[in-house]
Amino acid sequence: MSARNPKDNDPVLPAVEERVVERELVGAEAALGETFAVPIGPIHPALKEPIRLTFRVRGERIVGVDIRTGFAHRGIEFMGMRQGRNLIQILYLAERICGICSVSHPIAFTQAVERAAGIEVPPRAQYIRVIISELERIHSHLLWAGVAAHELGFDTLLHLTWRVREKVLDVLEELSGNRIDYAIPIFGGVRRDIAPEQYPKVWEAIRYYRGLLEQLLDAFLRDPTVEARTRGVGVLEPKEAEELCAVGPTARASGLRKDVRQDRPYLAYPDFQVRAITPEDYGLTPVGDVYDKIVVRLLEVEQSLNIIEQALENMPEGEITSFPKIPALLAYLKKAEGEGLGWHEAPRGEVIHYVRLAAGEESLLVWKVKAPTYSNLLSWYPMFEDQEIADIPIIAASIDPCICCMDRVYLVRGGKEEVWPKEKLLKLSWEKTRRMQR
Amino acid sequence: MILKTLVAQLISRPATNRFPVKYMPKSVTRFLAQVQEGKAKIHPPVPVPPKFRGKIAYDREKCIGCQLCIRVCPAKVIEFKPEVKKIRMYVARCTFCAQCVDACPVDALSLSPDFLLASTDRLAPELIVE
Ligand code: SF4
Ligand code: SF4
Numbered sequence: 001m002s003a004r005n006p007k008d009n010d011p012v013l014p015a016v017e018e019r020v021v022e023r024e025l026v027g028a029e030a031a032l033g034e035t036f037a038v039p040i041g042p043i044h045p046a047l048k049e050p051i052r053l054t055f056r057v058r059g060e061r062i063v064g065v066d067i068r069t070g071f072a073h074r075g076i077e078f079m080g081m082r083q084g085r086n087l088i089q090i091l092y093l094a095e096r097i098c099g100i101c102s103v104s105h106p107i108a109f110t111q112a113v114e115r116a117a118g119i120e121v122p123p124r125a126q127y128i129r130v131i132i133s134e135l136e137r138i139h140s141h142l143l144w145a146g147v148a149a150h151e152l153g154f155d156t157l158l159h160l161t162w163r164v165r166e167k168v169l170d171v172l173e174e175l176s177g178n179r180i181d182y183a184i185p186i187f188g189g190v191r192r193d194i195a196p197e198q199y200p201k202v203w204e205a206i207r208y209y210r211g212l213l214e215q216l217l218d219a220f221l222r223d224p225t226v227e228a229r230t231r232g233v234g235v236l237e238p239k240e241a242e243e244l245c246a247v248g249p250t251a252r253a254s255g256l257r258k259d260v261r262q263d264r265p266y267l268a269y270p271d272f273q274v275r276a277i278t279p280e281d282y283g284l285t286p287v288g289d290v291y292d293k294i295v296v297r298l299l300e301v302e303q304s305l306n307i308i309e310q311a312l313e314n315m316p317e318g319e320i321t322s323f324p325k326i327p328a329l330l331a332y333l334k335k336a337e338g339e340g341l342g343w344h345e346a347p348r349g350e351v352i353h354y355v356r357l358a359a360g361e362e363s364l365l366v367w368k369v370k371a372p373t374y375s376n377l378l379s380w381y382p383m384f385e386d387q388e389i390a391d392i393p394i395i396a397a398s399i400d401p402c403i404c405c406m407d408r409v410y411l412v413r414g415g416k417e418e419v420w421p422k423e424k425l426l427k428l429s430w431e432k433t434r435r436m437q438r
Numbered sequence: 439m440i441l442k443t444l445v446a447q448l449i450s451r452p453a454t455n456r457f458p459v460k461y462m463p464k465s466v467t468r469f470l471a472q473v474q475e476g477k478a479k480i481h482p483p484v485p486v487p488p489k490f491r492g493k494i495a496y497d498r499e500k501c502i503g504c505q506l507c508i509r510v511c512p513a514k515v516i517e518f519k520p521e522v523k524k525i526r527m528y529v530a531r532c533t534f535c536a537q538c539v540d541a542c543p544v545d546a547l548s549l550s551p552d553f554l555l556a557s558t559d560r561l562a563p564e565l566i567v568e
Contacts, residue, residue, distance in 0.1 A: 089512040092535050092537070093512060095535075163453050173486075174487040174489075177490050177536065181534075191536075191540060326506065327541075
């Protein structure tokens with residue numbers, strides 16, 4: 001990805017050569033002329049996650065950026081493959097890929113395993129999975145909105161949003177027993193039913209958020225400070241979003257109607273007619289800036305409320321799992337053979353799990369995870385282009401990055417980091433596909 | 439508008455949960471003793487929902503030593519004691535997924551509402567269930 005200057009081997013400040021913007025210099029910038037590098041990270045660069053961004057700036061303007069990832073590679077997939085864990089144990093490993101999308105990864109993972117092993121999920125379980133994942137979307141989007149306000153230096157709004165967010169966490173705690181890491185999906189169903197006496201709690205939360213939605217929209221979208229700091233900042237053009245394969249709210253803010261729940265409905269989602277939200281739904285022409293990303297996320301909170309409402313009203317009766325006994329499930333999974341793909345629209349975008357099971361093997365033969373940030377990271381390049389240094393935090397935060405979820409491979413050989421160009425990665429991927437097909 | 443919000447804030451209850459006591463007592467043990475005798479009052483802890491996943495409780499008598507909980511536990515919390523065919527759990531490692539509770543065929547394991555588990559010693563007696 002990054003073209004490296006062979007002369008420049010300084011380990012602290014690597015060469016930054018990508019997409020240097022050439023534009024006419026005016027005033028003080030013309031006097032500055034030269035560019036210099038500003039390293040940010042790898043520890044805590046605006047986000048509480050490790051990533052290294054090296055900006056090439058001219059005066060206050062960013063002319064190029066180099067992104068280095070791989071500081072938080074945890075080897076989760078490796079731990080799941082032939083490391084003596086059985087699939088139930090790996091499920092909780094998958095849940096810990098991300099603390100915020102903590103039901104999205106298990107949903108994608110269980111779907112992948114269910115497809116591979118040919119397990120049916122009862123309708124009621126599908127509805128419960130949908131409800132939990134939409135509650136999670138509300139909590140994640142409100143969390144993001146708070147973080148965005150904080151990155152803008154608007155801490156009052158941060159505290160207001162996070163206070164509002166408590167309610168949905170209480171509901172999740174009520175339904176699952178945990179505030180995060182709900183441990184709800186299991187292969188063939190879910191682990192906890194929604195009892196009749198729990199419905200009122202969920203309804204109450206829905207009413208609470210419905211009442212607050214207008215206030216939230218008002219606080220974020222009709223505030224001159226927020227508007228001044230986010231309009232025209234970190235723009236991702238629709239064409240670029242499409243070319244760089246952005247997913248989730250990042251793509252939708254640029255006007256792409258792209259949502260896995262709409263494009264490839266799974267579980268009970270076909271029943272809800274989900275339609276991808278873009279700023280057009282708020283009567284705006286999509287620009288793809290940070291403001292639009294706030295619009296999309298806040299509207300998605302409302303969309304999630306609608307989905308939960310419909311799900312609660314039309315909840316089918318019946319079993320919640322096709323394997324009530326754990327030993328039977330373990331024995332079935334041990335016999336299962338095949339490959340499967342599972343997907344889910346996490347709050348940050350599409351997450352994909354690929355698994356391959358072998359008969360007689362308790363753990364996975366192959367496990368591949370693609371977290372949404374992996375697709376969204378490249379959109380940072382055009383978004384940072386020609387922006388001011390002061391806007392770096394909010395632009396970085398605007399894709400709602402989750403670096404630890406994304407770090408899937410990092411190579412250090414003999415103490416030296418290696419950069420693999422696209423051609424080499426392609427070649428390796430062909431070789432691996434051939435190996436796997438054998 | 440601002441004035442209205444300000445006045446509303448002055449008279450509304452705080453959003454956060456209250457500390458057990460307003461000021462730190464000089465001696466915590468003496469204060470707790472007073473509470474026991476009914477001489478002092480503390481704010482009760484916030485109640486947890488009925489299905490809360492807290493510290494795992496273990497019913498030794500019911501356990502048949504089938505080791506199923508050990509097979510499903512993702513965090514290697516549970517250790518088998520072959521001499522007595524019972525188990526020992528190191529709660530400091532537990533992730534509160536409650537998979538062991540679901541797996542146990544005789545319901546020897548259950549979830550307690552106990553969540554105050556912070557300790558500087560991972561092997562403290564209150565963090566080992568057996
Ligand atoms: S709750 Fe989960 S992590 Fe804790 S002992 Fe049971 S299975 Fe293991
Ligand atoms: S699953 Fe239940 S009965 Fe079996 S060893 Fe564990 S606690 Fe004992």
